[in-house]
Amino acid sequence: MPASDALHDLIHSLDQSEKRHFKIFAKRHVLNGENQYVRLFEALDALETYDEAALQVRLGNTKNLAANKNYLYNLLLRSLRGYHAGRSARTTLHELWLDVQVLMEKGLLKQAGKLIRKAKKLAAEYHYDIHLLEIMLLERKMTRRYTSNKADEIICAQQTDCHKALRRLQYRLQMLDLYETIFLNYRNQNEALQSLAGVVDQAEQIFPKIQPQDRTFEAIICYHLLHFNHANLQRDYQAANQHLRDIIALYEAYPILIAEDPERYINMLNNYLNNCFLLKHLEEFPAVLAKMKATKTDSFRLRALVFQNVHYLEMLYRLVREEYAEVIRMVPAIEAGLQQYEGNITKSRELTFCYNIAIAYFLEKVYPEALVWVNRILNEPKLEERQDIQSLSRIFQIVLHYQLDNRQVAEYLIQSAERYLRKKDKRQSPESIIVKHLKQALYAPAHEEKAVFVCLAQALESLKGLEEIKIWVKERLTA
Secondary structure (H helix, E strand, O other): OOHHHHHHHHHHHOOHHHHHHHHHHHHHHOOOOHHHHHHHHHHHHHOOOOOHHHHHHHHOOOOOHHHHHHHHHHHHHHHHHHHHOOOOHHHHHHHHHHHHHHHHHOOOHHHHHHHHHHHHHHHHHOOOHHHHHHHHHHHHHHHHHHOOOOHHHHHHHHHHHHHHHHHHHHHHHHHHHHHHHHHHHHHHOOOOHHHHHHHHHHHHHHHHHOOHHHOOHHHHHHHHHHHHHHHHHOOOHHHHHHHHHHHHHHHHOOHHHHHHOHHHHHHHHHHHHHHHHHHOOHHHHHHHHHHHHHOOOOOHHHHHHHHHHHHHHHHHHHHHOOOHHHHHHHHHHHHHHHHHOOOOOOHHHHHHHHHHHHHHHHHOOOHHHHHHHHHHHHOOOOOOOOHHHHHHHHHHHHHHHHHOOOHHHHHHHHHHHHHHHHHOOOOOOHHHHHHHHHHHHHHOOHHHHHHHHHHHHHHHHOOOOOHHHHHHHHHHHHO
16 A cells, blocks of 8 residues: 555544544644644545545645645544543553553652552453553562562562463463464365364363463453354354354353453354354344344444444345345335445445345335346446356346346346356356346247246256245246
C-alpha cells in the first residue's frame, strides 16, 4: 500500500462517533494550524477512494501537504487513544501502567502502590496474564528501588508470583502454537490430516497435565479451537459441535469477558450456528440468535456485525424450514441494514443476502420481485466475490424470464449465458446443463416441452444443491 493511502484508510475506518470526537479534539489541540488540519481531514473523508489530484483540487493550497498529512495521522491516533481510553479493561491496564511509572518517577510510592494493586486485581479478573506479569515486574522495580527493610523477602515472594504467571503464559503459548498450526492448515487446506493428528496428540499430552490453577482462559479456548478446526477438517461436525459448546459455556461463565470482547463471542455463536446448520440441528437457532441479538455492542462496526450475522443466519433457518414468506417479511429490515451499514458489510455477504431473498420470492412464486433481486446481483460492477452466486444468478435470471414468458429476453439471455460459460470453460457445469435444457424447452413445440423438463429433472437428480431449480422443475411437471 502506498504511504499516501495510510491517512485516507485511517479516516475511512472511523465511525461517526470517532469522527465527531476528533473534530472536538482537534479544536483543543491544534492552535495556529487548526483549520488546515480539519479541512484536510474533511477533504480526505469526502474522497471515496484516495486520489492525490482530487485532493489537491479540494484543498487549493497544497503547500506542505506531506508534512500536514503526517501530523494529521498522528493527531488522529492521539484522538483515538483518548476516545477509547477506559472503554475496556485492556486500555485501562495500559493507562494504569503509565500512571504507575509517572508516580514512581515523582517518588509518590504510596499512590503508585495503590494503583499497582488495582491493576493486578483488574488483570487477574479479566484474565490478562501478560499484563499481570508486566505489572508484577513493575512492582518488583519499585520494591528494588525504594524498599530498604526486608526488600529481599518481598522480592523473593514477588519472584515466586512472577514464575507462576510465567508458567501460565508458557502453557498458553504452547496451546496457541498448536492451535495456530491447525487453524492455518484448516484455512488453507494444505496439509495432510495425518500430520495434523500429531498436533492434536501433542495437545492431548500437554493439556491434561496442566494444573487447574495454570489453565488460563486463553489456553482453554485454544485447546477447544484446535479440536474444533481439526474436527471440521475431518468433517466430524458432531465433535466440532461439542467443542464449540464448551467454548460458549466458558465465555458465559465470565460475562465480563463477553462485555470486554463481544466480537469474539459473537463470532463463536456464528460458528456454532453454522455448525448446527451442517448437523441440521435447527432447533438451536432461535435461542442462539436471541443471545447474539442481546449481546451489547458499543461500536458501529460491531452493530453491523450483529446485523449481518443475525439476519443471514435467520434467513438460512427460514429457508431450510421452507418459511419463505417469513424471509420476505425480513426484507425491509435487511434493506435498511444494508443501507445503514454500507461499507461495514462485505460485498460477498451482500450478494448472499440478495440471492437468498430472490430464492424466497421465487419459491413463493412472486417472480417479478425475485427478478428484481437477481438483477441487483447482476447489475453490480465486475466483482471477484462470490463468483458462484454471480454464475447461478445468470441461470436464475433465465429461469425467471422463462417462467414469466418473456421469450425474447430468455432467448437473448441463453445466448449470453452460453458465451459466458464457454469463456469460463464451464461447458460441463450444472449451469450448462440447465441452460441447454431451457434452450431446448424454449424452441420445442408446446406438446414436447414437458419431455424436455423430464430430462432436465433427471439430469438435476445427480447434482448437489440447486434445490430451488429442482423445486421449480418439479412444479412445471406437475402443473
